[in-house]
Amino acid sequence: MTSHISTLCAQQMAGNMQRRHASSSAPPHNTSQSGFNLIGLIVSIVIGLFITLGLSQMLVNIRNTASTQNQLSQFKDNEHQSITMLTNIVQLAGYYPNSNGAIAQALLPATRTPDGAIFTAGTGISGTTGHNNDSDTINLAFTSSGSDGILDCQGGNTNTQTLLINSFSIVNKQLVCSVNGTAPLVLATGISRMKIMFGVDSQKKGSTDSYLSAADVEAAKLWAQVRLVIFRINYTSTLYNTQAPVWVQSIHLMRLS
Numbered sequence: 283m284t285s286h287i288s289t290l291c292a293q294q295m296a297g298n299m300q301r302r303h304a305s306s307s308a309p310p311h312n313t314s315q316s317g318f319n320l321i322g323l324i325v326s327i328v329i330g331l332f333i334t335l336g337l338s339q340m341l342v343n344i345r346n347t348a349s350t351q352n353q354l355s356q357f358k359d360n361e362h363q364s365i366t367m368l369t370n371i372v373q374l375a376g377y378y379p380n381s382n383g384a385i386a387q388a389l390l391p392a393t394r395t396p397d398g399a400i401f402t403a404g405t406g407i408s409g410t411t412g413h414n415n416d417s418d419t420i421n422l423a424f425t426s427s428g429s430d431g432i433l434d435c436q437g438g439n440t441n442t443q444t445l446l447i448n449s450f451s452i453v454n455k456q457l458v459c460s461v462n463g464t465a466p467l468v469l470a471t472g473i474s475r476m477k478i479m480f481g482v483d484s485q486k487k488g489s490t491d492s493y494l495s496a497a498d499v500e501a502a503k504l505w506a507q508v509r510l511v512i513f514r515i516n517y518t519s520t521l522y523n524t525q526a527p528v529w530v531q532s533i534h535l536m537r538l539s
Contacts, residue, residue, distance in 0.1 A: 375424060390403060405508070415475060434461045473516065
């Protein structure tokens with residue numbers, strides 16, 4: 283009995299010693315692995331931030347490009363709209379539905395325009411010169427028979443024979459036009475200035491020999507000899523760091539072509 287108890291005690295002591303040895307020989311906690319995981323997390327966050335910033339910048343660039351394209355489109359529309367309308371109406375200046383010269387005096391009478399200019403009878407064109415850097419104005423008259431389909435600068439027409447006086451000017455950086463003194467209609471925006479010169483056949487030889495301002499044409503009473511009109515239009519646009527390009531257009535009067 284005693285020997286059996288001794289044997290059990292000896293086995294228990296041996297087991298305790300083995301457990302202590304196993305505990306003391308167990309590998310320490312791997313701190314390097316934990317450090318690696320933290321560094322990986324930080325790198326992932328930084329990469330994510332860079333990707334987010336890149337996407338944000340891409341969206342900003344796309345929006346800026348779209349805005350620039352819209353501005354450019356509007357700028358081109360303003361150019362086209364203003365030049366097209368001026369061309370159509372200038373070419374009609376002095377038109378009347380009968381080629382009889384005597385009737386021209388009656389169908390295109392000497393008339394005072396809203397800007398203070400006066401038409402010479404039978405001519406259909408007049409204008410004023412702006413002071414300093416102010417824009418010039420131009421008035422263009424023609425007589426519609428009422429059945430010829432001719433449109434005025436506001437896109438209207440008439441069913442009866444009517445004298446139509448189209449008056450163009452720049453108001454608040456807008457090209458506007460009134461017909462027979464009615465409320466002006468905005469035709470184009472983004473125009474800072476419009477200057478006008480008139481090609482004149484002062485010698486009455488059938489060709490242009492001088493270019494004069496409206497004030498000079500009026501002083502010399504040469505409205506009947508005006509053969510062409512030269513527009514110099516300054517446009518405004520945020521697309522340009524400096525002043526936007528200047529559009530110069532020469533338009534011949536059809537009655538003298």
